[in-house]
Structures are given as structure tokens and as C-alpha cells.
Amino acid sequence: MRKILFIFSLLSSLMQAQYSWTAFSYPPSNGTGRYDDVFFLNENLGWAARGGNGAVFKTTNGGNTWVQKAVTGPANQYYRNIEFLNENVGFLGTLNNSFYKTVDGGESWQKVNNISPYPEAICGLDCVGTSTVYGCGAWFSPAYIIKSTDSGNTWEYIDMSAYANALVEITFINENVGFVSGNDNDGAVILKTLDGGASWTKIYNSNIASEFVWKMQLLENNKIFCAIESEATNAGKLLKSVNGGFTWETKDFPDPYVQAVGFVSETHGWMGGHSTGFYETLDGGNTWMNTGVGGSLNRIFFVNNNLAFAAGSNIYKMTRGTLDVKENPGESQERKLKVEVAPNPVKDKLNLNVYYVHTDHIVVGLYEASGKFIKNILKDDISAKGLKKYSLDFNYPKGNYLLDVHSNLGRQSIKIIK
Numbered sequence: 001m002r003k004i005l006f007i008f009s010l011l012s013s014l015m016q017a018q019y020s021w022t023a024f025s026y027p028p029s030n031g032t033g034r035y036d037d038v039f040f041l042n043e044n045l046g047w048a049a050r051g052g053n054g055a056v057f058k059t060t061n062g063g064n065t066w067v068q069k070a071v072t073g074p075a076n077q078y079y080r081n082i083e084f085l086n087e088n089v090g091f092l093g094t095l096n097n098s099f100y101k102t103v104d105g106g107e108s109w110q111k112v113n114n115i116s117p118y119p120e121a122i123c124g125l126d127c128v129g130t131s132t133v134y135g136c137g138a139w140f141s142p143a144y145i146i147k148s149t150d151s152g153n154t155w156e157y158i159d160m161s162a163y164a165n166a167l168v169e170i171t172f173i174n175e176n177v178g179f180v181s182g183n184d185n186d187g188a189v190i191l192k193t194l195d196g197g198a199s200w201t202k203i204y205n206s207n208i209a210s211e212f213v214w215k216m217q218l219l220e221n222n223k224i225f226c227a228i229e230s231e232a233t234n235a236g237k238l239l240k241s242v243n244g245g246f247t248w249e250t251k252d253f254p255d256p257y258v259q260a261v262g263f264v265s266e267t268h269g270w271m272g273g274h275s276t277g278f279y280e281t282l283d284g285g286n287t288w289m290n291t292g293v294g295g296s297l298n299r300i301f302f303v304n305n306n307l308a309f310a311a312g313s314n315i316y317k318m319t320r321g322t323l324d325v326k327e328n329p330g331e332s333q334e335r336k337l338k339v340e341v342a343p344n345p346v347k348d349k350l351n352l353n354v355y356y357v358h359t360d361h362i363v364v365g366l367y368e369a370s371g372k373f374i375k376n377i378l379k380d381d382i383s384a385k386g387l388k389k390y391s392l393d394f395n396y397p398k399g400n401y402l403l404d405v406h407s408n409l410g411r412q413s414i415k416i417i418k
Contacts, residue, residue, distance in 0.1 A: 019264070021278065021293040023314040027057045027066050034274075034296045035311040037081040040303045047082050047106055048315050049092060051298075051408065052358040054079035056092065058106050063309065063317050071109040073098050076358050076385070078408050081299075083125040085133065089151050093122025093135060095408055096359055101152050115155040119146055121361075124170040124180070132175045134197070136160075136167040136182075139212070140361040140379065140406075143167045145180065147197055163191055163200050169216050179203075179245070181213035181226065188213040188228045192245060203245040208234055209373040210365060210404060214259040214273075215299065227253075227261040227271055231404040232413030233371025238271060238285040251285030257411045262300025262308060272297030272312060274410025275336070296410075337362070337407045345417040350377070350394040356385050362407045369400035369415075394418065 027035070027048060040046035048057045048066070054077045057066040071079075077096040084090035084106075092100040092109055099122050100109040121138035128134070135146040143160040145167070160167060164184045172178030176196045182189060188206035190213050193199060204213070210231040217225040226239040228250070236258035238251040255276040263269030267284040270291075277290040278297060297312035308318040338355040354362065364378035377392055396418060403414040 018320055019268075019318055020320075021270075021291060021310070021316050021318045023294050023316050024063055024066070025314075027055070027068070027315060029313045034298065034313050035315055036079060036298045037083075038299055038301050038309045038311040038315055039082050039084060040301060040309060041084055041087060043303055043307055045087060046309065047084065047090065048311060049079040049082040051078050051080065054094065056082065056106060056109070057315075062307075063315065066315075069106050069109070071100060073100065073109070073111055078359055080121065080123055081125045083127045083133075085127045085131065085151055091125055091127070091133060091135070091152060093125050093137075095121040095123070095138070095361060097121070099135070099146075112152065112155070115146055115157055117157060119144060119157070122146070123168045126170050126172050126178070128172040128178070129175045132172075134170050134172060134178065136170040136180050138361075139166050139168045139182070140363050140381075141166045143182065145170065145197055149175075158197055160191075160200075163202070164189055166212070168212055168214050171216050171218055173218065173221055179216060179218075179224070181216055183212045185209070187211040188239075190216070190226070190245065204239070204241075204248055206237075206239075206250075210234070210367075213239065215261050217261055217263060217300070217302075219263060219265075223263075223266065225261050225263045225269065227258045227273070229259055229273065229411065230256040231365070231367070231371075231411065232256055232402065233367065236273065238269075238281075240266075240285070242266060253285070254279065254288055260297035260300050260310065260312070262302060262310070264302070264305055264308075270300055270310075272310075274298075275412070278310070278312070278316070336412055337405060337409045339403075339405050339412070339414060341403070341414060341416055346394055347418070348394055350390075350392045350416070352378070352390040352392070354388050354390070356382050356388060357409070358385050359383055360408045362405065365404040365406070366396075367402040367404060369402060371402070374401075 036051040037049045081093045099112045122135045124136040131151045133148045143164040145158040147156045167182035170180045186205045187208040188211035190204040191200040214229045222244040224241045228237040236253040236256040257273040257275045259273040277295040279288045299311040302308045306320040310316040340353040360382040366374040
């Protein structure tokens with residue numbers, strides 16, 4: 001994610017209540033996914049990537065109008081992120097073994113083929129400086145980074161399995177100093193590099209096995225705001241540092257499945273996720289209120305301290321002005337994969353019926369009723385929509401359990417009994 005490095009004045013913090021968000025009516029919510037990313041080079045020129053049944057949209061007038069752009073590749077891919085070096089050269093990451101580049105401002109896209117081994121998914125992108133590009137993946141494992149120092153003409157693949165199980169987000173201060181985040185054996189993790197990714201140091205771990213650091217935001221270089229996505233027995237969290245990651249503080253969020261994060265000061269910001277509304281805090285995360293403007297957020301992107309955009313059920317725009325917010329009528333704030341456990345209670349077999357609405361990935365974790373992680377019992381990559389049935393051995397004692405179902409459509413917890 002491109003960093004917006006600017007200083008907010010005392011006047012800005014005093015006027016924090018004057019920020020307002022509105023939802024664009026176009027591009028529309030397509031009912032089977034969300035917009036996973038939005039990126040702007042300036043106040044007018046921007047792009048948005050729709051996740052399920054992937055599509056790319058471009059605006060040249062600050063979101064007043066959007067035009068869909070064709071991508072040369074298989075249909076029904078899941079587009080995760082979009083990022084540009086300049087008005088011509090940009091990159092599009094998917095969760096389907098495809099990574100794309102444009103050299104004409106997004107008018108056309110071609111698959112990048114010269115990466116070895118080829119990344120299964122690009123979950124995070126960051127263009128930094130004039131020619132350096134970083135990417136990372138995958139939320140469903142394995143963990144790796146790709147890097148280019150010549151505007152995407154050649155690429156380096158960096159195996160990160162020694163540092164993490166899964167990587168979701170990557171963001172850099174300059175070409176050499178940056179952060180990557182995701183999950184390792186000890187839960188949510190953040191790693192830092194000072195040498196352009198040649199070596200990494202762990203600077204944060206949550207010590208809760210199921211958690212991910214999903215999104216990160218840099219403010220004034222040394223202030224870091226992060227969203228920690230958890231599972232149902234634990235709270236989602238705002239994670240923040242005001243000293244470049246030397247010390248950390250967490251604040252509980254109203255829903256465990258939080259993903260997006262964006263702050264305009266140390267105390268004023270917004271968060272949201274697949275299953276939540278669009279929440280705002282004025283006191284650094286001590287309390288949260290639902291703005292009512294939308295939901296299913298994955299990205300909050302600041303152009304400057306007066307203008308931001310967000311990607312979720314719709315594309316949203318934040319401006320400094322009146323106190324009003326506008327809700328998009330009929331908008332569904334929750335996207336869930338339909339999963340049936342049949343029968344429940346289970347016996348020696350756990351039978352799952354999963355209804356996929358597009359290409360997908362699924363990881364199912366098994367937990368005790370108390371929330372203690374037992375193991376991941378299912379991992380699958382889905383190439384087409386439709387019903388898929390699973391029958392898994394369930395050789396566990398009688399009792400109550402939780403299934404943590406994680407897919408491209410979000411995360412949910414299902415209670416089962418044996």
C-alpha cells in the first residue's frame with residue numbers, strides 16, 4: 001500500500017468530527033464479493049479492484065465517474081489488490097496464480113510470466129520510489145515476497161517460510177526500509193527489513209495462533225496502525241505503535257474479523273472487515289461507533305489529510321466537510337461462504353457442504369469450545385463455483401468444538417458437537 005506521509009496539525013485533530021464518508025452508486029456491489037482494493041495517485045486519478053468475479057475500474061475525476069477496464073486472462077478470478085508506480089505503470093494481484101501489469105494506465109493488462117517460482121497469490125502490493133515494487137502472499141500459505149527494482153521488468157522471488165506461514169500485507173517507507181505482516185506459528189506477526197528484503201526481523205507477535213495482521217498503515221513514518229483479524233472466541237484488534245514498532249498497544253474491536261484500518265491522527269480513525277460495518281473511533285480505539293455508511297471493508301487509502309477512499313461492499317469516499325454520512329440503501333454489509341455441517345452432532349466423520357460463489361481458497365481450523373486451537377483440518381483451492389462436499393475423519397473425544405472457516409469471502413465460526 002502506498003504510504004501517505006504527512007503531518008496532521010493540532011487544527012486537524014480539533015476538526016476531526018468534520019470528516020464524512022459517502023458510498024458511490026457505481027461501481028455497484030455485485031452481490032458475490034466486494035471491492036478488495038482502491039488506489040489513487042492524486043485527487044483525481046485512481047483505480048479499484050473488485051474481488052469475486054474480478055474487475056478493474058478507473059476514474060479520472062475523483063470517483064465521480066468510473067470506467068471498467070479489461071484484463072487479459074481467465075474469467076472469474078479473484079482480484080486482491082491494485083497499485084501504480086506512475087500514471088502508466090501499474091500492477092494487479094490475484095488469488096488465482098495470476099499477476100498482471102499495465103503500461104498504459106490500466107487500459108490493458110497482461111500477465112507477468114517471468115517470476116520463478118510463480119506466486120500462488122499476491123495479497124499485498126507496494127510501489128515505492130520510481131521503479132521499486134514489492135508484493136507478498138499468500139494468506140492461505142505459503143509465505144513469500146516478490147520484488148522488482150526496474151518497474152516490473154524483472155522479478156526476484158524471496159522464500160519467507162523461515163519467518164512466517166502466511167503473508168497478507170507489505171508496506172515500505174523507502175526502497176530499503178519496510179514491513180510485511182501476516183501469520184506464523186505464534187499468531188499475528190510483523191517483520192521489518194532495513195536492506196530491501198534481504199533480511200528480516202520480527203518486531204511483533206500476538207501469541208494467539210489463529211490471528212493475522214491483515215492490513216497496515218504508516219503515518220508520519222513512525223506511527224503504525226494495524227488490523228488484527230482473529231477468530232470468534234477472540235476479539236479483533238487495533239494494533240498500534242507510535243515509535244516505529246519498538247513498542248505496541250492493542251485495543252479490542254467490536255468484531256473478530258476486522259481487516260481494514262485507516263487513521264488521520266493518533267486518536268481518529270476507521271476500521272472494518274468482511275462481517276462488520278464501517279466503524280469510527282475518536283479516542284484511539286478505546287470506543288467505536290458504526291458510521292452506518294457501509295461495510296465489508298478491506299482497504300482504507302488516504303490521498304491526503306482531507307481526502308480518502310475505501311474499498312468494501314462499495315467504493316467509498318471521505319472528504320472534510322459536513323457531518324452527514326450517506327448509507328447505500330439495500331447494501332449487504334456481510335459476505336459469508338455458505339457452509340453446512342450435516343449431520344451435526346457429528347460422529348466419526350465430519351461432513352461439510354460448501355457452496356462456492358466463485359474461485360476461492362478455504363482453510364478450516366478446529367478449536368476446542370474454549371477457543372484453544374487444535375489443528376487445521378482442511379485446506380483446498382477452488383477453481384470454479386458450485387457445491388463441493390467434504391468428508392473428514394473426526395477422531396476426537398465427545399464434546400463441543402468450533403470450526404473456523406476462512407475463505408476469500410471472509411471468516412466465520414461454526415459450532416459443532418460430537
